[in-house]
Amino acid sequence: MSERDRPHDHCGVFGVYVPGEAAAKLTYFGLFALQHRGQESAGIAASDGSRIVVFKDMGLVSQVFSEASLATLPGSLAIGHNRYATTGASVWSNAQPSFQARPDGSGLALAHNGNLTNVAELKAAWRRLRRERTSREPAVESTSDTDVLTGLLCATPGTVEQAALEVLPTIEGAFSLTLMTEDTLFAARDRYGFRPLCLGKLNGGWVVASESAALDIVGAAFVREIEPGEMVVIAGKRSPRSLRFAEATPRACLFEYVYLSRPDTLLAGRRVHNVRVKIGRLLADEQPADADMVIPVPDSGTPAAIGYASKSGIPYGHGLVKSAYVGRTFIEPTQKLRRRGVKLKLNALRDVIDGKRLVAVDDSIVRGTTQQQVVAMLREAGAAEVHVRISSPPTAWPCFFGIDFATREELLGSEMTVAQMAQAIGADSLGYVSLDALTAATHVPPEQLCRACFDGVYPVSVNGVS
Numbered sequence: 516m517s518e519r520d521r522p523h524d525h526c527g528v529f530g531v532y533v534p535g536e537a538a539a540k541l542t543y544f545g546l547f548a549l550q551h552r553g554q555e556s557a558g559i560a561a562s563d564g565s566r567i568v569v570f571k572d573m574g575l576v577s578q579v580f581s582e583a584s585l586a587t588l589p590g591s592l593a594i595g596h597n598r599y600a601t602t603g604a605s606v607w608s609n610a611q612p613s614f615q616a617r618p619d620g621s622g623l624a625l626a627h628n629g630n631l632t633n634v635a636e637l638k639a640a641w642r643r644l645r646r647e648r649t650s651r652e653p654a655v656e657s658t659s660d661t662d663v664l665t666g667l668l669c670a671t672p673g674t675v676e677q678a679a680l681e682v683l684p685t686i687e688g689a690f691s692l693t694l695m696t697e698d699t700l701f702a703a704r705d706r707y708g709f710r711p712l713c714l715g716k717l718n719g720g721w722v723v724a725s726e727s728a729a730l731d732i733v734g735a736a737f738v739r740e741i742e743p744g745e746m747v748v749i750a751g752k753r754s755p756r757s758l759r760f761a762e763a764t765p766r767a768c769l770f771e772y773v774y775l776s777r778p779d780t781l782l783a784g785r786r787v788h789n790v791r792v793k794i795g796r797l798l799a800d801e802q803p804a805d806a807d808m809v810i811p812v813p814d815s816g817t818p819a820a821i822g823y824a825s826k827s828g829i830p831y832g833h834g835l836v837k838s839a840y841v842g843r844t845f846i847e848p849t850q851k852l853r854r855r856g857v858k859l860k861l862n863a864l865r866d867v868i869d870g871k872r873l874v875a876v877d878d879s880i881v882r883g884t885t886q887q888q889v890v891a892m893l894r895e896a897g898a899a900e901v902h903v904r905i906s907s908p909p910t911a912w913p914c915f916f917g918i919d920f921a922t923r924e925e926l927l928g929s930e931m932t933v934a935q936m937a938q939a940i941g942a943d944s945l946g947y948v949s950l951d952a953l954t955a956a957t958h959v960p961p962e963q964l965c966r967a968c969f970d971g972v973y974p975v976s977v978n979g980v981s
Contacts, residue, residue, distance in 0.1 A: 526611070526628040526917075527552030528712070529729055530594040530693035532700040532749045533720025539588035541733045542595035545722070546576045548729035551777060552628070553597035556610035560624035562697045563590035567622040571596075571610040591720070592700055594693040596626035599919060613665040618648060621696055623669050628710045628725055629689030629917040631660040632977050637686065638663045644670035668694070676758075679703065679746060683760045687975065689916035691741075693723055700749040706761035707974055708743030709768050709916040709965060711782060714755065721749045726780040737781060766965040766974040770918060772957050773907040774815050774878045783959050788818050793956040794906045794948055795822025795876065802946025803827060804874045804902040810834035812877040812889055813861070819906035820876035827874075834868040834875075834893065835861050857888035869897030875942075879907045883927040886940040894941070903942040908950045908969045909933070915977040916965065 527549030531541045539561045546557055557579040558571025568588055572579040576597065596611035612624040631637065641663060648670065664686070671678035675696050689709035694701045702723040704712045715722040715735035722735040730737050741747055744761035768775070771782060778788035798819060809829045811820035814837060824831035838860055873893060880886055890901050909928025923929050927936055937945035950969050954961045967973045 526599060526626070527597040527725045527729075528594070528626040528628045528691060528693045528723075529596070529725070530626075530695065530700050530702060530723040531717070531720065531733070532592045532751070533717050533722070534591045534752055536591055536718060536720065537585075537589075538591050538593035539585050541717075541722070542593040543576065543580055543585060544733050545724055545729040546595045546597055548732040548777075549597050549725055550576055552725060552775070553599035556598040557596065558598075558610050558612050558626075559585075559588055559593055559595045560612040560614060560626075560695060561588035561590045561593040562695060564592075564698055567614065567624050567695065567697055569612055569614045569624060571612065573610065592695060592698070594624060594626050594695050594700070596693075609659040609662075611659075611661055613659070613661045615662075615665050615669045617669045617675075623665060623675060623694060623696060625661060625665045625668070625692060625694040627661040627664065628691040628712075629705065630915060631664065631686055631690065632688035632915055632975075633686070634660045634663055637667055640685070641667040641670055648672075664690075675699070675701070676748060680758065680760050683746065688977075691725060698750060701746060702741055702749075703746040703760070704741045704743055706744040706764050707766040707916075707965070708763070709766060711767070711771060711776065711780075712741045713781075714738045714741055714747060719752045721755055723747070723749075726776055728777040728780045731779065740783075764974075765963040767959065767963065768916065768918070769953065769957070769964045769966045770879075770907070770914075770968060773953070775918070778818055783957065785958060790956050790958075791818030791906065792822035792825075794953055795819030795824075796826040797822075797952040797956060798876070798904055798906055798946070798948040799823040799826035801949055801952060802904055804829075804904065804944065804946070806872040806874045806900065806902055808832045808834065808868070808871050809874045809876060810868070812875055812885075813837040816875075816877040816906070819878065819904075820874075823874065823876050823904060829874060832867055834864050834873060834896075834898075835889070836864060837861055857885060857892065861889065861892065863892050863896035865896040868893060870899055872900040872902070873898050874902045874904055876904045876906065878905070879910055880905055880927055880936065880940075881910060882925050883936065883940050886942070890941045900943045901941075902944045903937070903940065903946075905945070905947045907953055908947050909936075910968050912968050912971040914968050915973070916967075918968070 529545035557576045560569040612626045614624045691710040691712040692703045715730035717735035743763040746758045748756040809824040811817040911929040
């Protein structure tokens with residue numbers, strides 16, 4: 516299954532300040548819960564109150580950290596990050612958290628989920644401030660927007676809090692941030708709230724995370740979502756202070772409900788799994804099929820398939836088995852295996868599907884390669900008919916706010932009609948849920964959602980597109 520045939524979120528971020536607790540270990544488990552949001556690199560910055568230590572490397576959380584490496588990260592304050600690159604190369608220097616020293620000798624570590632769209636302007640401001648204060652140009656080794664933001668915050672006069680309140684309103688694009696000094700944890704979300712970020716309480720301390728599921732994993736109680744345009748400041752056991760740096764203009768990412776977020780996460784007060792089941796029910800209303808069995812393309816298609824089967828009355832079954840141990844791999848398969856790459860992750864249950872007319876439910880189609888391979892696999896296993904149903908509308912536009920889609924030219928939905936796409940993937944029929952039905956399932960007003968990957972209407976002008 517091609518990694519480029521799936522949309523990827525930019526990153527997952529996590530932060531914790533719990534006096535008396537080993538913050539790095541809590542962050543390690545939090546990053547485990549957020550592994551789906553980024554699989555290229557992982558890192559943790561921790562402070563014992565006097566200095567910040569950063570450990571990061573390429574690979575999955577389980578590959579990067581060990582008991583020995585976590586032992587080098589003492590203290591009750593930490594932030595963590597999983598990365599999937601959308602801006603900047605997939606190299607060690609772009610792994611996060613980013614760290615830079617401030618003029619007073621203190622440190623600042625920062626982890627970022629999202630994608631900044633005015634990096635050139637921010638980099639120019641950073642260089643100008645650096646020249647004014649030191650008569651030297653900043654050394655820019657990384658190619659990530661995160662290092663530019665870290666450098667700008669460090670170069671801006673005043674405390675970190677004052678610098679953040681000055682810099683954050685000037686940033687365009689998507690950002691959900693955790694940042695830290697030696698004794699304070701900060702969390703901030705852009706004025707549109709493109710990417711999720713939430714706050715939890717744990718043993719008299721506080722936790723912030725990209726998704727509420729990560730709070731559950733470390734035993735923190737969900738408190739609330741951090742609001743668009745809000746910065747939260749956490750120091751010790753005191754209640755967080757909330758500061759407003761921009762007026763909220765909510766445009767939460769609709770694709771979080773389709774694929775990106777874990778099904779056990781809460782978004783806008785609703786469990787993502789329940790929303791996806793409802794999408795499946797609406798999909799069955801809009802795109803019925805005459806079939807013997809509904810099967811999911813695991814795992815992301817499972818909740819919608821449950822909803823489709825429930826509403827249609829067609830029995831639900833498991834026709835595909837997914838390997839629990841195949842994630843991002845650093846061992847390249849042979850060309851022969853690459854051609855049949857979907858079998859590395861999925862295999863058909865011949866005894867279940869032989870001779871049956873199937874409805875195969877998946878979450879989205881990007882380039883169509885995966886669906887083409889799945890349909891072929893089901894036919895090889897004896898399926899009489901394969902009707903593909905997708906729990907989102909055609910993905911026809913690129914994302915500039917933190918999701919790594921293929922280019923518009925590569926997106927199947929931008930170039931073909933539904934009938935042409937059905938023929939391209941080899942399905943007997945293909946049906947998508949409508950944008951109105953998908954939106955209704957979230958219970959979020961359409962004007963408070965970013966739906967640009969489906970309708971091309973961007974909340975802000977980006978690269979001449981608006």
